[in-house]
Amino acid sequence: xxxxxxxxxxxxxxxxxxxxxxxxxxxxxxxxxxxxxxxxxxxxxxxxxxxxxxxxxxxxxxxxxxxxxxxxxxxxxxxxxxxxxxxxxxxxxxxxxxxxxxxxxxxxxxxxxxxxxxxxxxxxxxxxxxxxxxxxxxxxxxxxxxxxxxxxxxxxxxxxxxxxxxxxxxxxxxxxx
Numbered sequence: 001x002x003x004x005x006x007x008x009x010x011x012x013x014x015x016x017x018x019x020x021x022x023x024x025x026x027x028x029x030x031x032x033x034x035x036x037x038x039x040x041x042x043x044x045x046x047x048x049x050x051x052x053x054x055x056x057x058x059x060x061x062x063x064x065x066x067x068x069x070x071x072x073x074x075x076x077x078x079x080x081x082x083x084x085x086x087x088x089x090x091x092x093x094x095x096x097x098x099x100x101x102x103x104x105x106x107x108x109x110x111x112x113x114x115x116x117x118x119x120x121x122x123x124x125x126x127x128x129x130x131x132x133x134x135x136x137x138x139x140x141x142x143x144x145x146x147x148x149x150x151x152x153x154x155x156x157x158x159x160x161x162x163x164x165x166x167x168x169x170x171x172x173x174x175x176x177x
Contacts, residue, residue: 007072007079014045020034023080027104030102051069055067065086065088066087067085070082072107079104080102080104082099082101082117083100084098085097085100086127095169097132098132098133099120099124101116109142117134120132121174121176124176133172137169147172150174152172153174
């Protein structure tokens with residue numbers, strides 16, 4: 001990649017508001033939230049501050065875990081996002097896993113999801129997590145390919161989980177180091 005096409009992964013900033021909200025709307029068509037857990041009345045600046053506090057382990061809501069929120073940017077344009085969950089609660093251990101990533105429709109099949117997943121695995125490794133649970137919908141062949149590219153292997157004990165919506169989630173474990 002040339003220097004102008006360099007992918008940067010960084011924390012969300014208040015100045016990202018318009019692009020992040022636009023990606024959120026685009027991804028809702030895929031039943032995916034770019035701005036996970038943002039309340040209708042919460043300002044974008046407050047949402048960003050809450051994400052930063054959560055990364056530091058401060059003010060974590062009941063039932064949630066410490067997590068980081070990152071975005072992929074190229075040439076000043078947001079392409080996707082990554083949630084890194086440093087521990088697992090019951091829901092995360094069953095269905096959602098350590099990493100959650102999403103890429104805008106116009107930026108798929110360009111290595112963005114793989115870069116986000118690799119970044120997340122490094123963050124987990126630094127935090128002392130040796131194996132990361134990464135999940136995807138059974139029908140999401142692109143996400144499955146990404147997980148396998150970063151070393152994910154189907155969970156031998158519980159490779160699938162039936163969700164409350166009737167869909168099936170595939171469960172993979174990937175080394176972080």
